[in-house]
Amino acid sequence: MTLTSPEFLQKLESLHLLARKVLGGSLQADRRSIKKGAGITFADYAEYNPGDDYRAIDWRVFARFESLLIKLFELEEDATIYLLVDTSPSMQAKLQQARELAAALGYIALNTHDRLATYALADTLKPLLEPTRGKAKLFPFLRALETAPTFGSATDFTSCCRQFQARHRRRGVVIVISDFLFPGGFDDGLSFLQWHNHDVFCLQTLAPSDLKWDFVGDCDLTCVESNEYRRLTITPEDAKRFEAAVAEWNDDLVRSCKKRGIGLASTMCDVPSDVVVRDILRRGGLVAS
Amino acid sequence: MTLLAPIFLWTFAALIPLALIYLLKVRPRKKQTTAFFLWQKVITPDRRSALFQRLRDIFSLLLMALAFGLIALALTEPELTGDERKNLVLIVDQSASMQAREGTQTRYELAQQRARDVVRGLRGAQQASVAGIAQELSFAAHLTRHQRSLLEAVDKLKATDMPLDADALASFIATGSAQQNSRVLFITDGCSASMERLPKSCEVLRVGSTQPNVGIVAGDLRKATGEVIGLRLFLRIRSSFAEVVKTELNLTHEDTKRLVKVMPLELKPNAETPVTVDLADAPAGRYIAELSIKDALDLDNRAHLVMPQPEPITVAVSSSEPFFYSQAVRAFEQGDQSLQLTDDEAKAQIVVATRNESKRPRTIIFQPEGKSEWWTDAGDVVKETIVPRWKNRTHPLGRFLDAESMDFTGARQLKAPPGSLVLVESEEGVPLIYLARQPDKSAVVVNLDPAESAFYLSAWFPVLVNNAARVLGGREDDLPSIIATGSALPRGVASSVGFFFNDDPLWVTGVSLFNEAESNLDNASLKETAQPLSQGRPWSYWLALLALGLMTAESLLYHRRKVG
Numbered sequence: 001m002t003l004t005s006p007e008f009l010q011k012l013e014s015l016h017l018l019a020r021k022v023l024g025g026s027l028q029a030d031r032r033s034i035k036k037g038a039g040i041t042f043a044d045y046a047e048y049n050p051g052d053d054y055r056a057i058d059w060r061v062f063a064r065f066e067s068l069l070i071k072l073f074e075l076e077e078d079a080t081i082y083l084l085v086d087t088s089p090s091m092q093a094k095l096q097q098a099r100e101l102a103a104a105l106g107y108i109a110l111n112t113h114d115r116l117a118t119y120a121l122a123d124t125l126k127p128l129l130e131p132t133r134g135k136a137k138l139f140p141f142l143r144a145l146e147t148a149p150t151f152g153s154a155t156d157f158t159s160c161c162r163q164f165q166a167r168h169r170r171r172g173v174v175i176v177i178s179d180f181l182f183p184g185g186f187d188d189g190l191s192f193l194q195w196h197n198h199d200v201f202c203l204q205t206l207a208p209s210d211l212k213w214d215f216v217g218d219c220d221l222t223c224v225e226s227n228e229y230r231r232l233t234i235t236p237e238d239a240k241r242f243e244a245a246v247a248e249w250n251d252d253l254v255r256s257c258k259k260r261g262i263g264l265a266s267t268m269c270d271v272p273s274d275v276v277v278r279d280i281l282r283r284g285g286l287v288a289s
Numbered sequence: 290m291t292l293l294a295p296i297f298l299w300t301f302a303a304l305i306p307l308a309l310i311y312l313l314k315v316r317p318r319k320k321q322t323t324a325f326f327l328w329q330k331v332i333t334p335d336r337r338s339a340l341f342q343r344l345r346d347i348f349s350l351l352l353m354a355l356a357f358g359l360i361a362l363a364l365t366e367p368e369l370t371g372d373e374r375k376n377l378v379l380i381v382d383q384s385a386s387m388q389a390r391e392g393t394q395t396r397y398e399l400a401q402q403r404a405r406d407v408v409r410g411l412r413g414a415q416q417a418s419v420a421g422i423a424q425e426l427s428f429a430a431h432l433t434r435h436q437r438s439l440l441e442a443v444d445k446l447k448a449t450d451m452p453l454d455a456d457a458l459a460s461f462i463a464t465g466s467a468q469q470n471s472r473v474l475f476i477t478d479g480c481s482a483s484m485e486r487l488p489k490s491c492e493v494l495r496v497g498s499t500q501p502n503v504g505i506v507a508g509d510l511r512k513a514t515g516e517v518i519g520l521r522l523f524l525r526i527r528s529s530f531a532e533v534v535k536t537e538l539n540l541t542h543e544d545t546k547r548l549v550k551v552m553p554l555e556l557k558p559n560a561e562t563p564v565t566v567d568l569a570d571a572p573a574g575r576y577i578a579e580l581s582i583k584d585a586l587d588l589d590n591r592a593h594l595v596m597p598q599p600e601p602i603t604v605a606v607s608s609s610e611p612f613f614y615s616q617a618v619r620a621f622e623q624g625d626q627s628l629q630l631t632d633d634e635a636k637a638q639i640v641v642a643t644r645n646e647s648k649r650p651r652t653i654i655f656q657p658e659g660k661s662e663w664w665t666d667a668g669d670v671v672k673e674t675i676v677p678r679w680k681n682r683t684h685p686l687g688r689f690l691d692a693e694s695m696d697f698t699g700a701r702q703l704k705a706p707p708g709s710l711v712l713v714e715s716e717e718g719v720p721l722i723y724l725a726r727q728p729d730k731s732a733v734v735v736n737l738d739p740a741e742s743a744f745y746l747s748a749w750f751p752v753l754v755n756n757a758a759r760v761l762g763g764r765e766d767d768l769p770s771i772i773a774t775g776s777a778l779p780r781g782v783a784s785s786v787g788f789f790f791n792d793d794p795l796w797v798t799g800v801s802l803f804n805e806a807e808s809n810l811d812n813a814s815l816k817e818t819a820q821p822l823s824q825g826r827p828w829s830y831w832l833a834l835l836a837l838g839l840m841t842a843e844s845l846l847y848h849r850r851k852v853g
Contacts, residue, residue, distance in 0.1 A: 090323035183326040210323055218317040223325030231317055232332055241331045246324060 012107040080115040080172030088122040088155040100273030122152025125163040157189035201263040297364035352843040359836035363829040377417035382477035384453035396497040397448035423451040452804040453481035479815030482806040492819040504589030504808030522566040528556040543575035573598035593799035595770040601629035602762040605637030613745035668702035685765035699738020733757040773803035
């Protein structure tokens with residue numbers, strides 16, 4: 001099933017409807033912001049200061065308490081969604097799911113008139129779709145995703161984040177879709193994105209072979225990205241140690257995201273992408289757990 | 290060192306492909322990982338000896354090759370010089386004398402017990418086969434190490450009523466049927482006339498001891514001639530008792546179950562006693578002669594005897610000079626009653642005729658002359674001296690005849706019909722005695738003038754008439770009426786004592802032991818020549834065990850590479 005096939009598009013539409021129901025937005029700029037501004041939804045009270053819009057003064061409160069308070073409303077703005085999709089060789093087994101997840105999230109963003117930019121992530125950052133808006137850009141977006149090849153030798157997440165920030169000063173929602181098995185680690189990159197006031201959300205997709213090692217004996221162990229290899233005799237103990245190391249690595253990712261208030265969803269590549277997105281939406285959207 | 294199965298040396302050739310397969314098998318497999326950096330953290334670089342890791346496959350291969358080589362060597366079954374551990378051919382004597390009692394057991398039961406002991410002594414370490422022999426060797430189990438199969442084979446063998454033919458065993462050994470690397474162990478009581486011809490390579494395990502016994506070793510029943518009209522019984526009874534034995538001989542007519550005669554006997558010690566009994570007016574049929582004695586062997590105390598009573602062949606004479614022909618027929622009418630002269634040519638089975646004077650379907654024709662369906666081109670009398678020669682000497686028509694000394698004066702130039710069997714012809718090719726057959730007809734033609742050649746006076750004249758009558762009457766060979774066990778019968782061998790009914794209901798054969806060696810249960814002279822059986826496991830066992838050890842060691846070594 002390709003990303004532009006009618007079946008997949010039907011799935012995306014149903015996900016979009018679910019998103020509207022869950023998130024409860026109107027047609028324009030549905031995404032809620034924590035910033036206060038000139039919206040219509042009441043958010044809070046604030047003390048009146050000279051220069052504030054006197055139209056916002058709540059005269060009922062003044063009549064009862066003789067203090068000038070102004071009503072604050074949620075700012076409804078059009079957000080920018082940045083999709084960073086890991087297309088390094090290590091994602092070979094998981095790339096289709098990553099593409100489908102990116103397509104689902106991008107579809108929702110374009111349908112809610114958010115700005116959307118998509119990048120391929122590996123040892124360097126490659127743009128797949130420059131910032132754009134509107135449903136008309138849906139097919140270019142999907143085709144760009146579909147044709148995105150794997151590339152690079154060793155994923156450098158930190159470097160990619162720097163390259164991303166150099167391109168986009170405007171803050172937005174950064175969704176990273178990857179296995180997060182970065183030789184250089186993920187902490188620096190996530191910190192960097194947060195430092196620049198992005199709302200970061202991590203979507204980790206893993207293959208069973210990433211978590212479990214079932215071969216023992218003599219082998220030439222080769223890195224799928226760098227093609228670096230080493231002749232090893234892997235014992236069951238080695239395999240267990242490796243599995244423990246992977247588990248610890250993933251636990252670190254969870255801890256790091258929690259610490260930073262970054263939303264994280266982990267899934268296996270054999271789980272259908274629409275199930276993953278539904279699960280995310282039912283949990284309340286792209287929020288930190 | 291000798292190899293019992295050198296063919297298995299070819300197994301070593303399999304080492305090369307096995308080594309290649311092994312090297313392919315232990316070649317490191319390429320495995321890809323998405324988290325190589327984590328593996329680098331997990332694996333410590335110098336955990337094992339690098340040198341050992343490099344040579345480990347070679348060590349493993351050498352161990353495997355060594356183990357395989359040892360297995361191949363074990364398959365060849367190597368034996369060190371002087372080791373008597375050979376394949377064992379265990380042969381049990383099944384002859385009649387093995388039925389002799391030794392206390393509460395028979396000799397055969399003792400032999401079975403010894404065979405079982407031998408099999409159990411092998412403890413599965415040696416290959417053995419089990420066979421029985423009386424008249425011929427029959428295998429109950431072929432070479433195997435499976436003890437239970439061998440024991441079952443020993444139990445399966447039974448004693449027979451036949452005498453031992455040790456020549457059959459000697460022939461088995463001499464023709465190499467017993468393999469070169471085999472020991473032949475013969476469990477016997479040695480009561481056989483042919484025991485001396487047994488080769489020395491045949492090791493003997495003796496069973497039984499000398500037992501006194503009385504047995505009928507020969508017998509016959511004939512029509513009495515002379516003054517007595519009836520039957521005459523001839524028996525030879527041998528006693529191996531050291532003292533005179535007094536007993537009785539009971540003769541029963543089996544057909545009527547009537548006791549015909551009871552005769553007291555006094556048997557001389559260690560000697561044969563001939564017994565002749567005249568039975569006046571006794572009918573033909575089956576008789577059992579039995580000694581009333583309880584001795585070691587019951588089988589030889591009975592003789593099964595038969596006086597056959599076949600219908601005589603009726604013969605008529607159709608000749609202008611019938612005298613000599615009738616006399617010739619009468620000779621056999623009075624003797625063995627095989628022919629009967631009749632005047633009624635129409636009822637006669639056979640007609641003896643001269644020239645072409647009879648048209649009966651079965652005819653013996655002397656002095657052929659004129660036209661006949663039994664010859665063509667009957668010409669003049671051969672004037673030259675006729676030198677007869679045999680063309681078919683073994684035919685029953687020529688039995689007891691000396692055709693080359695016969696005078697064929699008066700023979701005519703003629704040709705036998707196509708398909709005729711010529712027994713005697715002249716050097717010029719003139720048929721002199723021949724058998725001609727046509728559908729539903731047959732004739733024996735004797736091409737001579739009996740009067741001119743004085744053949745009437747020849748001893749061969751009645752012989753030829755009798756032979757021709759028997760051939761034309763379908764009585765070429767009389768079936769034997771009294772035989773010993775082991776003798777040939779029309780269908781197979783007489784294997785047990787009793788009465789044997791042939792296809793012809795008029796002919797019954799009485800089968801008895803009638804074997805002096807089997808009845809004489811003296812085996813004091815038989816020496817036990819069996820060598821001790823080898824003990825312990827064969828070399829191939831230890832080689833296989835060593836190979837197993839090496840394979841275990843290799844497996845552990847290889848296992849370590851997998852499981853640490």
